[in-house]
Amino acid sequence: MKFYRVMAVSRKVFRDVANDKRSLAMLFLAPIFAMCVFGLAFSGDVEDVNVIIVNQDQGYTSPMGDTTYLSETIISNLDTKVLNIKNMGNVDEARQQVIDGKASAVIIFPENFTQNALLKTQDPSYPDSAEIIIQGDDSITNIKNSILQTVNQALSDTMTAEGVEPALKITSDPIYGKDAEFIDFFVPGILAFVVYLLTTILTLITFVGERVNGTLERVLASPVTEGEVITGYALTFGVLGVVQVALLLAVAILAFNIIVVGNVLLAFLAVAILAISCQALGILLSSLAKRPEQAIQFFPFVILPAFLLSGVFWPIQAIPAWLRPFSYLVPPTYAADACRAVMLKGWGLTKIWPDLLALVIFALLFLGLAVWSLKRGKN
Amino acid sequence: MTKPINASFQEIIKLDVGKVKNVTLENEYAIFTNHLTKKFKDFTAVNDLNLKVEKGEIYGLLGPNGAGKTTVIKMLTSILNPSAGDAQVLGEKIPDGKVAPKIGYMPQETGVYLGLTVDQNLKFYGRVFNLKKDEMEKREDELLRFVDLLDWKNEMVENLSGGMKHRVSLACTLIHQPELLFLDEPTVGVDPELRVSFWDYFNQLRKKGVTILITTHYMDEARHCDRIGFMQRGSLIAEDEPLKLLEESGEDSLEDAFLVFSKRDKNRRKRVVS
Ligand SMILES: Nc1ncnc2c1ncn2[C@@H]1O[C@H](COP(=O)(O)OP(=O)(O)OP(=O)(O)O)[C@@H](O)[C@H]1O
Ligand SMILES: [Mg+2]
Numbered sequence A: 001m002k003f004y005r006v007m008a009v010s011r012k013v014f015r016d017v018a019n020d021k022r023s024l025a026m027l028f029l030a031p032i033f034a035m036c037v038f039g040l041a042f043s044g045d046v047e048d049v050n051v052i053i054v055n056q057d058q059g060y061t062s063p064m065g066d067t068t069y070l071s072e073t074i075i076s077n078l079d080t081k082v083l084n085i086k087n088m089g090n091v092d093e094a095r096q097q098v099i100d101g102k103a104s105a106v107i108i109f110p111e112n113f114t115q116n117a118l119l120k121t122q123d124p125s126y127p128d129s130a131e132i133i134i135q136g137d138d139s140i141t142n143i144k145n146s147i148l149q150t151v152n153q154a155l156s157d158t159m160t161a162e163g164v165e166p167a168l169k170i171t172s173d174p175i176y177g178k179d180a181e182f183i184d185f186f187v188p189g190i191l192a193f194v195v196y197l198l199t200t201i202l203t204l205i206t207f208v209g210e211r212v213n214g215t216l217e218r219v220l221a222s223p224v225t226e227g228e229v230i231t232g233y234a235l236t237f238g239v240l241g242v243v244q245v246a247l248l249l250a251v252a253i254l255a256f257n258i259i260v261v262g263n264v265l266l267a268f269l270a271v272a273i274l275a276i277s278c279q280a281l282g283i284l285l286s287s288l289a290k291r292p293e294q295a296i297q298f299f300p301f302v303i304l305p306a307f308l309l310s311g312v313f314w315p316i317q318a319i320p321a322w323l324r325p326f327s328y329l330v331p332p333t334y335a336a337d338a339c340r341a342v343m344l345k346g347w348g349l350t351k352i353w354p355d356l357l358a359l360v361i362f363a364l365l366f367l368g369l370a371v372w373s374l375k376r377g378k379n
Numbered sequence B: 001m002t003k004p005i006n007a008s009f010q011e012i013i014k015l016d017v018g019k020v021k022n023v024t025l026e027n028e029y030a031i032f033t034n035h036l037t038k039k040f041k042d043f044t045a046v047n048d049l050n051l052k053v054e055k056g057e058i059y060g061l062l063g064p065n066g067a068g069k070t071t072v073i074k075m076l077t078s079i080l081n082p083s084a085g086d087a088q089v090l091g092e093k094i095p096d097g098k099v100a101p102k103i104g105y106m107p108q109e110t111g112v113y114l115g116l117t118v119d120q121n122l123k124f125y126g127r128v129f130n131l132k133k134d135e136m137e138k139r140e141d142e143l144l145r146f147v148d149l150l151d152w153k154n155e156m157v158e159n160l161s162g163g164m165k166h167r168v169s170l171a172c173t174l175i176h177q178p179e180l181l182f183l184d185e186p187t188v189g190v191d192p193e194l195r196v197s198f199w200d201y202f203n204q205l206r207k208k209g210v211t212i213l214i215t216t217h218y219m220d221e222a223r224h225c226d227r228i229g230f231m232q233r234g235s236l237i238a239e240d241e242p243l244k245l246l247e248e249s250g251e252d253s254l255e256d257a258f259l260v261f262s263k264r265d266k267n268r269r270k271r272v273v274s
Helices: A003-019 A021-041 A070-077 A091-099 A113-122 A141-161 A182-213 A215-221 A226-256 A264-286 A292-296 A299-309 A332-345 A349-376 B005-021 B069-076 B118-128 B133-146 B162-174 B192-207 B242-249 B254-273
Strands: A049-055 A083-088 A105-109 A133-136 B031-040 B043-049 B058-062 B084-089 B092-094 B103-106 B180-184 B211-215 B227-232 B235-240
Touching (some): A003 A021, A003 A182, A049 A091, A070 A105, A070 A141, A083 A091, A091 A105, A091 A133, A182 A215, A182 A226, A182 A264, A182 A299, A215 A226, A226 A264, A226 A349, B058 B192, B118 B162, B133 B162, B227 B242, B235 B254
Parallel strands (some): A049 A083, B180 B211
Antiparallel strands (some): B031 B084, B084 B092
């Protein structure tokens, strides 16, 4: 392997990308666009859910003569960012709103709500407990869960404020990711995803072009070896991957103020190795396509597994257990994991090395297969 | 300074053998193939080919579409591995990378990067052959002058006409001053005036000792070759100097001559079968 020939190939690939405004846009603008769209739309936080409150609570009048309405305190503690609250007096009318799809749930405070609540806290042997009834459209689980969670939160806030200490309590004391939001989880993932996707697709298209235009043949007839071609490509796409990620990260930090506690250079390293294996994958796939149009047919096979399995958009734990082993067969899984560990937890090389090792193994495997596919094409 | 005696002695012997018996040794041919065969699955694209091209010769490979001309060239340039037989190119067994720096290959499908400028294409191929900077500039200037694309140097190749792309392709092939050229239909789509200048250039190269294996469908061009090989269905059916081929076939155009040889070949096959 001669360095000057590797550099010749690498420079040429770089020129080819740099000359083409569409390729540049695809590499550098599309990821930013994707991050903004996904980051904003896909935040995972449910907002503006229409609910109707039917408050039939009669309150509780203490022997001293003053009346308290716990229900009202709870209602005032409901997070109005999540819930759009409307009040109604009649349960049937309110239910009709849910049936007609105008609201997601009816939250009912029964007549004796405050009474039961207070009496039960004073005397645990009191027979009835206080009850909040939620009748809703449970067909969208995300929304159902947010309603339940919001009501629960309001309930526990109210109890704390009223000086009723719950018997059991959970305190969250984050070790990592204090104040992390969805976007903080998402950005490291999308870095890996974008590099995976664009590198694979761009090399696939470029390399099919090389085959169709006869340039690959001319190069193979020259002193350039298969290994040099692939090393040259790997070099360029490794560098482009890092530039892509640096740009994306800059925008994420400026626009979304994301959390970065670790050394981003380690994230760059992970992404560079990912890019190298992806360009080899692109070359490998190109050997299956005779024409550029055929390459497009591979896109779903490139995009979907990574989208679904790599833990970019949702954690791997959210994937059914039987599918999870396949997650470990797609390279972006490791890159996303490494980037997350570095950026959110500040992990160093001593802790992320298994991810890097997996990426290196993928890179070597794909590079080897790509060289093999070029050599095999000679027979 | 002085060579070891036995080395020069060997050289003398070798030269003498060549002169006295008037034979060329295998490895002194520019191209020497020995039962060269290429199969794609069950289909035989090149069948038992024995081709000898001498150094400094322009050899034209002619034949209908699908005859196997391109496949022969791809084997000789180590792009494809032979299925059977072997070959030597400039004295080196192929497939092998050793001979690559000395050969120039112009593929049938242009083989230039559409997304690069003319200049960037030439520079890339120049770098591949490790041309030094000033040498590269000099070569580039000469070649662009020759293919008449000096004004298009910084134009993107995709914006050039078909014939112009072919001219860029030829320039890329010649950038490193190869000793042996494989030109697969180099003049397709090139206008007549320029085609004449191409052939002038090829003749100049030959005078410098460059060997050229060329394929073409333009029979008028084929007359410029020192020797012509007619190919059909992967085999060489006739081979000689253009005038001798005309003489032997009794025709006065190479097209008609080809038809005669083709018919003879078919009859021969029939006889073999029956
Ligand atoms: N990669 C391949 N796989 C299968 N068959 C092939 C392949 N390449 C060439 N062939 C077949 O081999 C035969 C010879 O092809 P080749 O390209 O050498 O012809 P040619 O003489 O150069 O024709 P043309 O004048 O059209 O360029 C053709 O029938 C072609 O279909
Ligand atoms: Mg051909």
